[in-house]
Amino acid sequence: MNVLDVAENSVAAGSTLTCITVAIDTAAHRLTVTIADNGRGMDAQTVQRVTDPFYTTRTTRKVGLGLPLFREAAEATGGGLTIRSQPGQGTTVEATFTLGHIDLAPLGDLSGTVISLIQCNPQLDFVYRVWSDGEEFTLDTRELREILEGVSLSTPQVAVFLRQYLQEHTENLLKRSTQI
Amino acid sequence: MKSLEELAAIRDRMKGIVNMREADPNNIRVVVGMATCGIAAGARPVLNAFTEEVARRELNNVTVTQTGCIGICQYEPVVEVFQPGKEKVTYVKMTPEKVQRVIGEHLVGGTPVAEYTIGAAQR
Numbered sequence: 549m550n551v552l553d554v555a556e557n558s559v560a561a562g563s564t565l566t567c568i569t570v571a572i573d574t575a576a577h578r579l580t581v582t583i584a585d586n587g588r589g590m591d592a593q594t595v596q597r598v599t600d601p602f603y604t605t606r607t608t609r610k611v612g613l614g615l616p617l618f619r620e621a622a623e624a625t626g627g628g629l630t631i632r633s634q635p636g637q638g639t640t641v642e643a644t645f646t647l648g649h650i651d652l653a654p655l656g657d658l659s660g661t662v663i664s665l666i667q668c669n670p671q672l673d674f675v676y677r678v679w680s681d682g683e684e685f686t687l688d689t690r691e692l693r694e695i696l697e698g699v700s701l702s703t704p705q706v707a708v709f710l711r712q713y714l715q716e717h718t719e720n721l722l723k724r725s726t727q728i
Numbered sequence: 729m730k731s732l733e734e735l736a737a738i739r740d741r742m743k744g745i746v747n748m749r750e751a752d753p754n755n756i757r758v759v760v761g762m763a764t765c766g767i768a769a770g771a772r773p774v775l776n777a778f779t780e781e782v783a784r785r786e787l788n789n790v791t792v793t794q795t796g797c798i799g800i801c802q803y804e805p806v807v808e809v810f811q812p813g814k815e816k817v818t819y820v821k822m823t824p825e826k827v828q829r830v831i832g833e834h835l836v837g838g839t840p841v842a843e844y845t846i847g848a849a850q851r
Contacts, residue, residue, distance in 0.1 A: 705741070
């Protein structure tokens with residue numbers, strides 16, 4: 549799934565704290581992926597246009613496929629995408645998917661996605677939360693920063709550790725998304 | 729299972745070194761193209777390979793980072809190596825296997841791996 553694309557939008561929007569939440573509710577057959585930021589937000593008119601593939605804020609090209617593809621992926625499973633945004637307040641993108649649906653795309657290497665985000669934007673904060681049938685794991689770069697005492701989150705040794713740490717702690721939780 | 733206590737140990741090991749890295753005039757920057765085109769072509773394993781190998785060899789003058797689309801999507805995964813006082817080297821169609829040689833011969837040895845560069849690919 550192209551969570552990275554969507555989260556990069558948050559980074560580009562000047563977000564200093566981006567929260568990525570993956571919630572798996574096997575009883576309800578529901579998977580929810582939420583990306584919430586405190587970036588510059590969008591007005592209502594822009595929100596309506598962002599899932600149009602031919603709308604983008606980029607000036608280098610005329611297509612922007614991050615959100616349109618995310619919406620497609622969600623809708624293909626009978627779910628959908630909602631965007632809440634307020635100028636100056638930030639944006640929340642929430643995609644719901646139906647677990648067990650034949651068209652559900654695999655979650656992919658989410659740990660890798662989150663680690664690349666952190667490693668490549670070491671000055672920004674991210675909260676990554678995985679919730680799975682009541683069990684929860686949270687990684688918060690603000691806590692990591694406290695432990696690191698000034699050592700950068702982009703230090704290769706730190707990134708390697710975090711990747712393994714994330715993988716170990718979320719593997720079993722995320723596995724449930726494919727076990728229906 | 730890994731715990732955050734290990735992170736504190738890494739911090740203690742890295743503390744002195746990191747300050748050196750920032751100020752080091754020989755600081756090498758490895759930039760991996762991580763736009764959709766790069767990721768689709770397999771940039772993430774390449775970024776991971778660089779990160780892991782740089783950490784393993786404790787190359788403390790090397791920073792690994794990412795950028796967006798460089799504009800040559802047909803050559804992805806693309807990796808650029810910036811070294812102060814030297815011309816930028818652009819590697820194309822990178823794989824984790826190629827990373828080993830780039831690190832050994834270029835980042836450590838100082839000689840770019842010519843056959844992996846964009847110059848060789850365009851010929």
